[in-house]
Amino acid sequence: MPTSKYAISGALGVPLGAVFTPDSASVTYVNGLYPNLALGTQVTATDGSTWIQVLMDTGGITGDGYVCTYDRDFLAIMLSTSTDLYGKSVGVPNCGAAAAGDYVWLQIMGEVEDVQVAASADPNVDLVATATAGELDDDVTTGLFVKGLVLTTARGGTAGVAPGYAAQPMVIDTLYEPET
Numbered sequence: 001m002p003t004s005k006y007a008i009s010g011a012l013g014v015p016l017g018a019v020f021t022p023d024s025a026s027v028t029y030v031n032g033l034y035p036n037l038a039l040g041t042q043v044t045a046t047d048g049s050t051w052i053q054v055l056m057d058t059g060g061i062t063g064d065g066y067v068c069t070y071d072r073d074f075l076a077i078m079l080s081t082s083t084d085l086y087g088k089s090v091g092v093p094n095c096g097a098a099a100a101g102d103y104v105w106l107q108i109m110g111e112v113e114d115v116q117v118a119a120s121a122d123p124n125v126d127l128v129a130t131a132t133a134g135e136l137d138d139d140v141t142t143g144l145f146v147k148g149l150v151l152t153t154a155r156g157g158t159a160g161v162a163p164g165y166a167a168q169p170m171v172i173d174t175l176y177e178p179e180t
Contacts, residue, residue, distance in 0.1 A: 005045040005094065014043060016051050017094045020103040039074035042108075049110025049166075052091060053103060059133060060099040065114030065161040066134025067092055067146065068106055069171060076106065078134035079171065081144055090146055090169035108168055111152070114161035121155040121162065129171070135159060145172050 005016045014037075041053045054068070054076040061068065061078060069088035070076040077083060079090065091106025092115055098104050118130055118137035127136040129144035136146060148169035155162040 016105040019095045019098040049107055051105040051107050054106055056098050056100050056102045061093050063097050065116040079129050080133040081129045081131050085171050086173045088171045112164045112166050115164040117155045117162055118159050119157050123151040123154050147172050
């Protein structure tokens with residue numbers, strides 16, 4: 001389980017690894033401990049990382065590290081090759097599973113503890129979407145590139161999580177390599 005992180009700016013003390021489920025009657029959080037913040041609120045965590053609050057849309061989140069995209073309305077879904085979301089922003093949750101309609105925080109900057117990747121994904125290379133929702137790979141044949149998110153450690157022989165680094169990642173349709 002990833003380390004718990006808390007906001008130190010923007011919304012002091014907010015637990016960034018929590019899932020917040022709204023109460024349908026009053027649209028407040030069921031746990032009653034968390035203020036209703038605007039979607040898109042960004043905070044800095046105890047480790048200097050940056051997080052953004054989003055509302056999970058169709059499909060929710062399978063677990064920690066399953067990579068999501070979000071739109072300008074801050075609605076998020078897990079990234080896959082079938083979502084065709086060029087230009088969308090990307091973030092990585094640290095909250096475990098969440099359902100559609102839950103509020104979660106996605107990490108968009110800093111060292112990421114868990115990024116869900118396919119077997120044998122390499123560090124420090126470009127990552128791409130796969131057919132498995134929320135899972136990335138280093139096999140650059142799909143065309144849905146995630147720029148700004150890399151692994152810092154290789155993944156072993158099975159699919160799972162590996163640590164990485166995020167720098168305002170987004171989905172692009174091609175890699176832009178400088179001419180030499």
